Amino acid sequence: xxxxxxxxxxDIGKGFAIRWGKNHRINVGSREEERAKRAAKRYREKLExxxxxxxxxxxxxxxxAIRESDVVILSLPFEVITDTLDSLKKHFSDQIVIxxxxxxxxxxxxxxxxxxCAAKVIRNYLPNSIDxxxxxxxxxxxxxxxLNKSLNCDVVVCGDNENAKEVVFELIQDINGLRPLExxxxxxxxxxxxLTPLLLNIAIRNDIEDPSxxxxxxx
Ligand SMILES: NC(=O)c1ccc[n+]([C@@H]2O[C@H](COP(=O)([O-])OP(=O)(O)OC[C@H]3O[C@@H](n4cnc5c(N)ncnc54)[C@H](OP(=O)(O)O)[C@@H]3O)[C@@H](O)[C@H]2O)c1
Numbered sequence: 001x002x003x004x005x006x007x008x009x010x011d012i013g014k015g016f017a018i019r020w021g022k023n024h025r026i027n028v029g030s031r032e033e034e035r036a037k038r039a040a041k042r043y044r045e046k047l048e049x050x051x052x053x054x055x056x057x058x059x060x061x062x063x064x065a066i067r068e069s070d071v072v073i074l075s076l077p078f079e080v081i082t083d084t085l086d087s088l089k090k091h092f093s094d095q096i097v098i099x100x101x102x103x104x105x106x107x108x109x110x111x112x113x114x115x116x117c118a119a120k121v122i123r124n125y126l127p128n129s130i131d132x133x134x135x136x137x138x139x140x141x142x143x144x145x146x147l148n149k150s151l152n153c154d155v156v157v158c159g160d161n162e163n164a165k166e167v168v169f170e171l172i173q174d175i176n177g178l179r180p181l182e183x184x185x186x187x188x189x190x191x192x193x194x195l196t197p198l199l200l201n202i203a204i205r206n207d208i209e210d211p212s213x214x215x216x217x218x219x
Contacts, residue, residue: 001171004069004095005029006062006076006088009039012100012136013075015144017043017057019175026057029065036060050147066091071098071167073136078103078118085125092130096164097122099189100136102196109204111197119158119189131164133157134189135172135180137196140210144175151177153212156192158183181215 001024005013008028017026021043028043030036036059047055066072066088072095076084081101101118104111119134126132135157143149155172157180159165165182172180183192195213203211 001025001071002027002069003171004065004072006065006072006074006084008065008073008075009035010075011141012139012144013073014039014043015139015141016073016075018046018145018147020171021047021055021057022052023174024056026055027065027068028057028059029062030059031062033059033061033064036065046147062088063091066095067093069095071096071171073098074101074122076101078114078121081118081122082125085122089125089127092127094129096167097126097130097132098136098168099132099134100139102137102193104193104197104200111200113194113197117190118193119186123186131159131161132186133159133161133164133168134183134186134192135168137192138199138211138213139178140212143210143212149210151175151212152214153177154179154181154215156181156183156213158186158189158192160186 003024004027006029009030028036028040040057040059044057099119099122103114103116103118169180172178199211
């Protein structure tokens with residue numbers, strides 16, 4: 001599969017590139033092509049050190065990364081989403097778009113969630129032909145980008161199109177240690193997004209590294 005990472009030079013983009021770069025073609029996107037190419041080279045080198053000598057990771061401007069891809073991940077801070085999508089929306093055709101975006105900010109040492117659902121904001125800025133799926137909000141970027149660390153997290157998936165969700169389920173299962181869970185419609189995304197500031201506040205106060213979620217089944 002061709003996976004485009006918009007803002008793929010950042011923290012979570014790096015993790016996606018390194019985990020999916022083993023068996024997918026990765027198009028790292030950036031506002032600056034050179035920056036994307038440098039990041040792609042770093043990601044390739046990281047995988048090559050782990051004996052994945054063939055990996056197809058290239059850097060592009062964000063617009064080109066979208067056009068080259070079947071699935072596009074919006075690896076961007078919430079604050080820049082509307083302006084960025086406004087300028088990029090003409091480059092989408094029939095991709096599946098994944099939003100890991102959390103509308104979070106920090107105030108006086110406390111992480112808080114804005115009273116907005118990132119997925120709903122994004123839905124309004126994408127063409128109707130695009131299926132939007134919301135996922136990965138509680139997957140820690142540092143751990144995702146470190147192949148020496150094993151992940152043991154659940155990823156709640158929300159969206160209105162079952163086929164698109166199925167594709168995202170498969171992509172999640174491609175990453176060792178991640179378990180996809182059905183979350184419901186895109187409407188539910190706001191609840192998943194609000195878990196991230198909660199996790200981070202608890203992590204800081206309890207000295208927990210790379211917090212994530214795992215739903216227990218006590219049957
Ligand atoms: N970090 C995590 O652990 C984590 C976990 C789960 C979900 N998330 C979510 O994933 C998203 C990305 O997080 P992140 O930590 O990867 O973010 P980040 O590293 O702060 O930024 C990602 C990329 O966004 C681009 N960017 C920055 N300012 C921009 C602007 N004004 N206009 C357009 N692009 C801009 C940059 O790419 P270029 O400069 O190359 O264009 C940057 O590398 C966020 O919404 C976050 O809530 C993060």
